[in-house]
Amino acid sequence: MNIEVEVNGVGYSRDIEPRMLLVHFLRDEIGLTGTHWGCDTTNCGTCVVWMDEVPVKSCTVLAAMAAGHSVRTVEDLEQNGTLDPVQQGFMEMHGLQCGFCTPGMMMTARWLLDHNPDPSEMEIREAISGQICRCTGYENIVRAIRWAAEHSGEPADKAGEVMA
């Protein structure tokens, strides 16, 4: 079947099998490999993307269901060469180690801060509780999201580029 999906503001038209999962569509069809495939059972959340501004687990969304909708992935967080405060926060607070769960965590964090700009520690923990990280023990992810909350709206520097 043919579907048209908007991903990160760009329209894509692809012929796919109706059973194709959104996570595989993003990764294999349009080459956005920042979204990861972790469990198939909606438990781990490494595949979280936004569909129409709402976080979804793309391993249990059919690509066909995204037809006519807009999807946002981790690749869209950085704007005009400036990291989103969430990205900057994950770096500053060491909110990532292997990096595999990070894209999904950051997409949820961005959504949380858009709806609750000053979340408490418990609100952050609840927001990310559908996602698993095996490296960080969550503490630094919580700190990273708090960092982002505290630094949103500030002019961002190009911090990430220095050590690239």
Next chain:
Amino acid sequence: MTAVSDTETTIGFGRVLRKEDVRFLRGKGNYVDDIKLPGMLHGAVLRSPYAHAKIVSINTAAAEAHPKVRAVVTGKLLETLNLAWIPSLSHDVIAVLATDKVRYQGQEVAFVVADDRYAARDALELIEVEYEVLPAVIDAKTALDPSSALIRDDIEGKSDNHIFDWDCGDQEETDQVFDQAEVVVKQEMLYPRVHPAPMETCGAVADMDPISGKLTIWSTTQAPHAHRTLYALVAGLPEHKLRVVSPDIGGGFGNKVGIYPGYVLAVVGSILTKRPVKWMEDRSENLMSTSFARDYHMSGEIAATKDGKILGLRVHVLADHGAFNNTAQPTKFPAGFFHIFSGSYDLRSAYCQVTGVYTNKAPGGVAYACSFRVTEAVYLVERMVDCLAQELKMDPAELRMRNLLKPEQFPYLSPTGWEYDSGDYPRALRLAMDIAGYETLRQEQAEKRAKGELMGIGVSFFTETVGAGPKKHMDILGLGMADGCDVRVHPTGKAVVRLSVQTQGQGHETTFAQIVSEVTGIPIADIEVVHGDTDSTPFGLGTYGSRSTPVSGAACAIASQRVRDKARIIAAAMLECSPEDLEWESGRWFVKGDPSSGKTIQEIALAAHGPLELPDGVEGHLDGQCVYDPPNLTYPFGAYICVVDIDKDTGKVNVRRFIAVDDCGPRINPMIVEGQVHGGLADGVGMALMEAIAFDEEGNCLGGSFMDYLLPTSLECPSWETGQTVTPSPHHPLGLKGVGESATVGSPPAVVNAIIDALSVYGVRHADMPFTPAQVWRTIVGSPMRTDMAFK
């Protein structure tokens, strides 16, 4: 915003942000499943639905007829290539594809290569396998009964399910200590089978170039060099035509040490189709078939005086190794480093005996951040000490403090032969108790108990033995456990360091640059770390067992020191003086007594590549190499305290606080060390509260998805409280000890001790992990479950 711009000139150890983050944050990591090569095909594995069954026939005709299928591989085909069986990591064999029978649920039976991953899965459904189901051996405790089915009839002359007996320590002396002891406490305990479950599952992309004969394997491996050598030995492939690349790895935790059948099958698929083949397992395949951890049935005894002086420990272990003995550990140590079970205490005598058995379960055995069975050893001793404290009605922290080794006893030779290099144990325990407010917590507990509430405080103290290891004692399949490192300074003063180890999230690209920077004074930002590719890095055994910093880190430090030494000679030539006349300050050699007369490392690097005449015997350029064979292991240690509240109506455990004091020697990057500790603490909470791979009586794996195999989330983990002491290793060039596994080793007994402490009001002395609400409730009513068996 606070920026990392200061890192342009930052030198050496300290908190600096990670170099690798810049790609991960942008979704630009490069994991195995991100690799897409022109013409690449996809493989999928057909797995056994049975734990034990004879294969009567396999019909692949329908699968081969599928329009998108390019190859179907069975064990019979592999036999013609002499690849149906490959050596395990423990002098056994494992089946790549089953030929005679299947020996665990999820075992590999056939492999399909197709145009895409969906078609490959479709074709699996078209393969018809006729099985004759055999009785399964699931309970390790009955595996040696003569009535149990024989699992390994492929081994000539094998008539039972016995793998090995191994013992350590002085049995006679230990028996004497026990005979004369005033108090002996005995406790049986199970460390259940758990799974490392990294967020990224295992996979590989194999690309055999039919023209050059060069085979490139991108795979989720923690040990690319060891894998390359093993592929060469197993398949008879020339090692110089093999390239193993470990790109970004989404967590390892030991899961990615061994070679899995899927990797070999991807290679076979590429050879057969002459195209690149990707194989990526799904989550169920990962949980059901790849390396599990633990599965130790331990029977411990502790001997002491009435006033709490611990005298001896005696342990028997029944080790469930699954269907093939494929534990990753140094050859001479079939039970890994379990014989460090005498722990952190000043004991007179200790003895352990370990029996390994086959069962119809997935093979593996040492994985999940365990430092080669130190996890099991620490759990055993820390539970036994708590059992003793309960018997003697002593405070568990006080009992530990009374028996901990004293600083003046180091280096300490343990009763089972370890030489602990350094430590100040009482200081670490006191610090943990101070952070926790131990006395106040005990008062609060007394008040809560008076009100009928369940609160528990658990203490654990651990000594790790990491950094395997000295070549004269330690090898894996004949490969000594030394690591190479190569540091080169470019003419403009920037540097590249090539490592034999590979990060899976530990931050090597940052910390190894910091090591080079610390020694040479070159800014961290000017140092590139190259790792994970056998074509561009020196040989070494890989990252596991917390060995990167103690072994490869030492290699890196010495290689950097050699750069600095060579720079001194070159600087002397530049300054027309003797090298002995020069003194070092960070990044610069200068003339003693004349600090203004000197040369920076950058100036020296440029001169080293220029026309400057060097003394005889000194070659140009600025570089240093090292192959480091550690003289001893390192012994990080720590003191942990856990506070739990238990809802007596639901049995739910809430970990309210967790205090972790770690001593891993000096910290290269305190931010990264703390992150490592946090992750290990979460692992420990998971194992103590929810993780276990149990089986039913037919051998069905009951932990085959994240719906069934529960991992801790942000809601089960408290906000960790950490502290540190610093006791440098006397034999590591920078005093470093390694930390990756410390928290995973130390935290489970702290959590369990806290839970048992809370439940002790019911007369409970022990029950086995995981403490799910059901297990807590069963423990309260006096009938705790066997957590490895769904039917007991």
